[in-house]
Amino acid sequence: MNSPDLEYEQTLASPSERNNNVEVRITEQLQLLKDQVKNVNDKLQINMKILNEKQTENKHLKELLSKLEVSMGYTGNTQATEVTVSSEGVCTSCKSCVLS
Known part of the structure; x- marks a missing residue:
């Protein structure tokens, strides 16, 4: 909010000065x-x-579950559909897998 003094000064200022103040x-x-x-975008990226x-x-946990079920003789389908946001990803659960 503008103070009364600032508003009074604005009334005395020339139109170009008022325009400059508004522009600033x-x-x-x-x-x-x-x-x-930028802050919101940075948070979104994180x-x-x-x-x-x-x-x-x-995805890796589902693959491991599927392999476990196969080794135990289970023949049911436990594969769930997945939605991937992007093709980038880092495996954090197992270090021996190869991401394609």
Whole structure:
């Protein structure tokens, strides 16, 4: 909010000075919004990476479960459908697997 003194000064200022003051405030607000968008985007990227890691881990656990069931003689289908956000992923559950 503008203080009464600032509002009084604005009434005395020339139109170009008022426009300049408004432009400065708009520029400051725009920079704040840009910073907020960057912050949200950074958090989104981190969350996407975590999601991809969890999906990859889930995929490997399902594969291990399937192999275990086969070795135990179970013939049912336990394969679940998966939705992958991106092709990037890091296996965090087992170090011997090869990601394709």
